Amino acid sequence: MNPAMAPWNDPSRLETVLDLSIIALLGASLFIFFLFTSRLVKGGRVRRKTKLRERFQNSINVIVELDSSHDAKPAAYQFHYSDLQKDMGRSNLAKQVMVDQLVGLKRNLSGSSANTLIKVYLRLGLDQFSLRKLNSYRSKRKAQGITELSQMEVPSATKRIKSMLRSSNRTVREEALIGLVRLDRDMSLDFLDDYTSRLSSWVVMRIHRQLSFSDKRHLPDFSRWYRHVNADVVLFAIEMTRQFRQINNASKLAELFNDANQRIATLAIEVCGDLHSVEVADHLIQLVKRDWSNDIVSLSLVKSLGKIAQNDLHWQALTDYINHPNYAVKFEAVRALYFSEHESKYLQRWPVPSTPDLDAILRHVKDPLLQS
Amino acid sequence: MTAFFFVVNALITIYAIAIASAYLILAILSIIEMRGYLSKNFFIDYKLVLSSPLAPGISLVAPAYNEGLTIIDNVKSLLSIMYNNFEVIVINDGSKDDTLAKLIPAFDLVKVDFDLRYTIQTKNVRGVYKSRNQAFRKLVVVDKENGGKADALNVGLNISKKELVACIDVDCIIEPDALLKMVKPFLEERNVIASGGVVRIANSCVIEDGRLIEVKLPEKLLPRMQVLEYIRAFLLGRMAWSKLNGLLLISGAFGLFKRDIAVAAGGYNHNTVGEDMELVVRMRRYMHEHNLKYKVAYIPDPLCWTEAPSDARILSRQRNRWARGTFETLNIHRKLFLNPRYGLMGMLSYPFWFFFEYLSPFIEFFGFVYFTFLLVTAQVNWPFYLALTLAVYSFALFMSMFALYAEETSFFKYTQKRDVLKMIWVALLEPIWFHPRVVWWSLKGNIDLMKGKKSWGEMTRQGFVQYKKK
Numbered sequence: 001m002n003p004a005m006a007p008w009n010d011p012s013r014l015e016t017v018l019d020l021s022i023i024a025l026l027g028a029s030l031f032i033f034f035l036f037t038s039r040l041v042k043g044g045r046v047r048r049k050t051k052l053r054e055r056f057q058n059s060i061n062v063i064v065e066l067d068s069s070h071d072a073k074p075a076a077y078q079f080h081y082s083d084l085q086k087d088m089g090r091s092n093l094a095k096q097v098m099v100d101q102l103v104g105l106k107r108n109l110s111g112s113s114a115n116t117l118i119k120v121y122l123r124l125g126l127d128q129f130s131l132r133k134l135n136s137y138r139s140k141r142k143a144q145g146i147t148e149l150s151q152m153e154v155p156s157a158t159k160r161i162k163s164m165l166r167s168s169n170r171t172v173r174e175e176a177l178i179g180l181v182r183l184d185r186d187m188s189l190d191f192l193d194d195y196t197s198r199l200s201s202w203v204v205m206r207i208h209r210q211l212s213f214s215d216k217r218h219l220p221d222f223s224r225w226y227r228h229v230n231a232d233v234v235l236f237a238i239e240m241t242r243q244f245r246q247i248n249n250a251s252k253l254a255e256l257f258n259d260a261n262q263r264i265a266t267l268a269i270e271v272c273g274d275l276h277s278v279e280v281a282d283h284l285i286q287l288v289k290r291d292w293s294n295d296i297v298s299l300s301l302v303k304s305l306g307k308i309a310q311n312d313l314h315w316q317a318l319t320d321y322i323n324h325p326n327y328a329v330k331f332e333a334v335r336a337l338y339f340s341e342h343e344s345k346y347l348q349r350w351p352v353p354s355t356p357d358l359d360a361i362l363r364h365v366k367d368p369l370l371q372s
Numbered sequence: 373m374t375a376f377f378f379v380v381n382a383l384i385t386i387y388a389i390a391i392a393s394a395y396l397i398l399a400i401l402s403i404i405e406m407r408g409y410l411s412k413n414f415f416i417d418y419k420l421v422l423s424s425p426l427a428p429g430i431s432l433v434a435p436a437y438n439e440g441l442t443i444i445d446n447v448k449s450l451l452s453i454m455y456n457n458f459e460v461i462v463i464n465d466g467s468k469d470d471t472l473a474k475l476i477p478a479f480d481l482v483k484v485d486f487d488l489r490y491t492i493q494t495k496n497v498r499g500v501y502k503s504r505n506q507a508f509r510k511l512v513v514v515d516k517e518n519g520g521k522a523d524a525l526n527v528g529l530n531i532s533k534k535e536l537v538a539c540i541d542v543d544c545i546i547e548p549d550a551l552l553k554m555v556k557p558f559l560e561e562r563n564v565i566a567s568g569g570v571v572r573i574a575n576s577c578v579i580e581d582g583r584l585i586e587v588k589l590p591e592k593l594l595p596r597m598q599v600l601e602y603i604r605a606f607l608l609g610r611m612a613w614s615k616l617n618g619l620l621l622i623s624g625a626f627g628l629f630k631r632d633i634a635v636a637a638g639g640y641n642h643n644t645v646g647e648d649m650e651l652v653v654r655m656r657r658y659m660h661e662h663n664l665k666y667k668v669a670y671i672p673d674p675l676c677w678t679e680a681p682s683d684a685r686i687l688s689r690q691r692n693r694w695a696r697g698t699f700e701t702l703n704i705h706r707k708l709f710l711n712p713r714y715g716l717m718g719m720l721s722y723p724f725w726f727f728f729e730y731l732s733p734f735i736e737f738f739g740f741v742y743f744t745f746l747l748v749t750a751q752v753n754w755p756f757y758l759a760l761t762l763a764v765y766s767f768a769l770f771m772s773m774f775a776l777y778a779e780e781t782s783f784f785k786y787t788q789k790r791d792v793l794k795m796i797w798v799a800l801l802e803p804i805w806f807h808p809r810v811v812w813w814s815l816k817g818n819i820d821l822m823k824g825k826k827s828w829g830e831m832t833r834q835g836f837v838q839y840k841k842k
Binding site: 013014017018020021022024025027028031032034035036038039042139140143144147170171175200201202204205206208209239243327331357360361363364366367369370 | 411412414415420427485486489503504556559561562755756759762767770772773774777780784792796
């Protein structure tokens with residue numbers, strides 16, 4: 001045997017290798033065991049949940065029906081509530097199934113039926129079940145508790161949920177934010193006043209959806225947050241101004257055109273265009289030359305001007321954009337001019353040799369199948 | 373000679389310990405990341421994205437070459453994806469069959485005056501088509517000279533007007549809610565530049581009208597081996613890299629990118645067959661070189677289903693190409709190697725790929741040659757050799773079982789009771805029957821690379837049509 005192999009002849013090394021093999025094989029066996037037991041447990045759990053759901057649904061249907069009839073006797077209610085209590089027992093699984101079912105149903109209902117579901121939730125003491133989750137060290141359970149309490153409109157939980165805005169866990173913070181929006185009956189969104197954390201586009205989307213369900217007349221004036229220290233809150237406020245068409249805020253938006261944060265400035269410019277705020281067109285004209293070399297701002301300007309241009313000065317500025325070095329800006333300028341009543345005055349008389357690609361852009365813009 | 377044996381033995385041992393440790397660490401990190409992902413997305417109603425006017429626009433770019441057999445079904449499937457603000461751009465890359473001829477009447481297409489800007493240089497575009505039928509208003513078909521997949525994808529980047537671009541294989545089946553899930557990382561963090569999803573094997577699955585109806589394990593052994601391989605790679609590997617923000621590869625079958633970054637980085641590279649990996653590396657490099665913060669995200673949900681080669685000859689071509697593509701990308705970006713300027717990508721991701729993904733077939737083959745030499749010269753320490761073989765086999769089995777357990781407790785796609793037993797059998801067989809062949813095909817890929825081979829090789833597909841539900 002080659003002496004170089006001596007270290008590998010050492011029995012202790014051989015033992016080590018064998019030990020590692022045994023550990024790996026044991027580990028593999030454990031996983032196989034978990035694989036099979038997981039299937040069994042999962043299957044059993046699914047079956048139990050399905051049974052519980054069916055039982056709960058029957059009782060919930062009757063309670064909602066009784067409630068809507070207005071002349072049901074209390075004893076009838078009591079019977080079905082007792083039934084539910086009995087089915088739930090002390091089992092956390094059963095309580096969770098019940099909560100999920102109530103929350104799921106409430107999402108699709110409104111009015112008195114939704115209120116009945118809330119009554120069921122409270123009468124069965126499930127608000128306490130959800131509140132206990134807020135003390136959990138597991139962020140998923142905390143977030144789950146917040147969602148349940150806010151979906152079932154438990155106003156007493158507002159303070160606890162508000163304290164979770166400062167959680168280190170992002171999921172908890174987001175659910176807390178959405179929860180507060182749901183619980184905010186006045187739609188004041190006061191909690192935004194001192195909100196300093198990130199507001200991602202995802203959260204903005206969720207808040208927007210929640211606000212869409214409410215009466216638009218009761219929405220706050222979003223200009224309240226145009227000067228917030230948190231840029232994300234400012235952007236949120238501007239976007240919500242657009243989505244809920246708060247056209248009276250145009251002049252306040254114009255004050256943001258010179259904001260140091262480019263994202264805020266460009267969004268404010270775009271939103272004014274989308275709101276057809278013709279009163280700010282002159283403000284925009286002042287920015288054309290100043291921001292000519294900034295492609296991003298120029299693009300926002302040309303899109304907005306295209307929607308709100310009113311006089312020769314505005315149309316001339318748009319025409320100037322045909323010479324912009326950025327293609328997208330040029331394109332938007334041509335499109336805006338083509339679809340305006342001033343096409344013959346500004347576009348057709350434009351000296352073609354200085355803009356060799358103008359014909360190509362025009363053909364594109366004119367094609368009906370390319371107009372989105 | 374003694375010293376030679378000692379050094380070789382020691383190096384092989386160190387390499388084996390290093391690679392095993394690396395895969396184990398990645399597996400653990402992957403599980404942690406996946407649990408976090410599942411926990412975070414427990415409350416998500418993805419339909420929120422579907423109905424929101426704030427969702428970003430997506431262009432689905434699908435190159436097509438000689439797909440006449442299935443192109444109509446594939447395009448219809450893409451058009452039925454659940455998302456509001458999107459367009460489907462199908463690029464007919466100079467097909468020699470009737471791909472375009474079939475598309476035109478099926479979707480009532482006419483040529484339009486699209487002002488195409490060659491932001492990224494590509495082969496000539498012969499025409500851009502749109503449908504006169506409002507039902508297909510989201511469809512754009514581009515006819516161009518043949519230039520390869522990378523070239524076709526670059527045309528898609530040029531044509532696209534949306535903020536995000538999803539590059540897909542036209543013959544893959546995309547889950548209806550795939551875009552809703554893939555777009556979420558971009559909404560959660562502003563600096564995400566790309567996101568990738570898990571690709572799963574669709575062989576033997578029940579497909580109806582381009583939609584996956586029922587997931588089944590492949591009937592043949594070879595694709596079944598690939599199922600295990602994919603689960604291991606995606607669930608125990610890429611999730612970890614995503615957590616570390618060191619992911620170098622997003623599958624070419626389905627990836628979502630920020631269009632302006634992809635274009636600024638130069639688009640897809642024509643000079644490599646691993647254009648998917650190369651683009652991600654180049655986009656990351658672009659961000660580093662411009663001192664911009666970024667993230668490449670990864671979604672463990674099975675969002676894309678593809679047909680895996682069930683024939684060894686075709687599989688060998690695929691692995692041959694993957695090996696060549698890996699080397700080409702690593703070679704193009706060799707500046708990253710242990711370069712602190714590129715952060716974790718340079719100091720960890722790139723070295724990992726080089727040593728443990730690229731070099732491992734060479735090391736394994738060298739080990740085989742070395743063992744043969746020892747055998748011939750009667751120098752094999754049989755007890756140690758057998759113990760080592762057992763250790764390596766056990767580790768492979770352990771990782772496979774780990775992967776299957778991860779799949780079982782997360783997405784649980786293979787629900788038939790017998791599937792567990794079938795996959796355990798596959799895991800037992802794989803190190804002996806499948807892995808050596810993969811190593812050989814990878815080696816051959818590198819040999820072909822040295823010979824100057826650049827082509828993709830013909831990837832004959834059977835198509836999904838024969839698995840329709842009765």
